[in-house]
Amino acid sequence: MPLLAVPHVLLALSSALAAPPPTYPGATWDLCEPAEVGLDAARLDAFRDFAGGRGCVSRHGRLAYTWGDVSERADVASAAKPWYSYFLLRAIEDGRIGTLDDPIAPLVPGLADLNPDLGHKDRGITWRHLATQTSCYGVTEAPGTAFDYSDWQMALFFDTLFVRAYGAPWNTIDADVLHPLLTDVLQCEDAPTFLAFGPGDRPGRLSVSVRDFARFGLLFLREGRWRDRQLLSSEHARMLVSSPLPGDFPRTSGHAAAMLPGQRTMGSRTVPDDQCDHLGSYSWLWWTNGTDGDGRRHWPDAPPDAYGALGHGGPRAMVVIPSLDLVASWNDARIDGREAENEALRLLVATVAGPAGQIVA
Numbered sequence: 001m002p003l004l005a006v007p008h009v010l011l012a013l014s015s016a017l018a019a020p021p022p023t024y025p026g027a028t029w030d031l032c033e034p035a036e037v038g039l040d041a042a043r044l045d046a047f048r049d050f051a052g053g054r055g056c057v058s059r060h061g062r063l064a065y066t067w068g069d070v071s072e073r074a075d076v077a078s079a080a081k082p083w084y085s086y087f088l089l090r091a092i093e094d095g096r097i098g099t100l101d102d103p104i105a106p107l108v109p110g111l112a113d114l115n116p117d118l119g120h121k122d123r124g125i126t127w128r129h130l131a132t133q134t135s136c137y138g139v140t141e142a143p144g145t146a147f148d149y150s151d152w153q154m155a156l157f158f159d160t161l162f163v164r165a166y167g168a169p170w171n172t173i174d175a176d177v178l179h180p181l182l183t184d185v186l187q188c189e190d191a192p193t194f195l196a197f198g199p200g201d202r203p204g205r206l207s208v209s210v211r212d213f214a215r216f217g218l219l220f221l222r223e224g225r226w227r228d229r230q231l232l233s234s235e236h237a238r239m240l241v242s243s244p245l246p247g248d249f250p251r252t253s254g255h256a257a258a259m260l261p262g263q264r265t266m267g268s269r270t271v272p273d274d275q276c277d278h279l280g281s282y283s284w285l286w287w288t289n290g291t292d293g294d295g296r297r298h299w300p301d302a303p304p305d306a307y308g309a310l311g312h313g314g315p316r317a318m319v320v321i322p323s324l325d326l327v328a329s330w331n332d333a334r335i336d337g338r339e340a341e342n343e344a345l346r347l348l349v350a351t352v353a354g355p356a357g358q359i360v361a
Helices: 008-018 041-051 077-093 127-131 151-165 170-183 210-221 234-240 338-350
Strands: 054-059 062-067 286-288 307-311 316-321 326-331
Touching: 041 054, 041 062, 041 338, 054 210, 062 210, 077 127, 077 151, 077 170, 077 210, 077 234, 077 286, 077 307, 077 316, 127 151, 151 170, 210 234, 210 307, 210 316, 210 326, 316 338
Parallel strands: none
Antiparallel strands: 054 062, 054 326, 286 307, 307 316, 316 326
16 A cells, blocks of 8 residues: 555554653663753753753753752742642642532631622632632632732632641641652652741741652653653643633733732732743643733743643743753752843754754654
């Protein structure tokens, strides 16, 4: 039979059978030569020089380049948030909670009694709202009607999910949840912790090494699968990194409303918080390469499928580029702000480009 007459499904099956099995690190993530995975060492040096700090790059599941002390564990600020959305969807799949649209008020004493002058709006807060920063907790809008990037609502999310749904007190949250349900399976080398500053200071802040953070990125690059275990369904893993808020979704007006007595924060002390816009790129606590209300792409010099976990505006981050089968992670970098993020990603993409700009397989 002529080649052109072979059904497309058979060609696809043939390609799938010919593809090597996905590669994962073991208890140690051994370093390979960049050229072994189609990366250019000199261009990696340029990326490192721009970024500063410490970091690593992996491709095809292999660790290909590092700089600084990749074993150093440190706080990653808001880059921790995608770890929370992972555990939210894991809780749904494990039957600990019902659906994303279940209200959280039954788990949070006093929440249903807040803001009677606003129609007890907080009774309507759901898991979906918390994990998309649209709960409007602490501002006057109703849940689901505006975006409010807020450390107060993120603390409410973390405590409701981990302390109440998972039943893990702060001082044992690593041993009860983080390690057995994620980092032990990923064989993380440097003991990540949700107690970056101890149980008495902003519990939920993640301290993790750049090489261990890259393992988390590889989990999502492999759509929730780690070796022979599906830690998160591929449907949910894809959803978390590819469902940004629409570019025209409104941002809160920033007028404060009552919160629970003694409400803690993950960091910011401003009330109301309202730290930034979503820019059409915020997907379940991940930043994606979406487009804002004016049609501008978030990172114009990166592939459209790029996504990442970002803290403090870029100095602490982990990014995934599925079309290049690549993960990079850094901390204490000089990357600060969206323009610097875009330049870092441009330099990173260039490490896998041929002389004429073609992507090397």
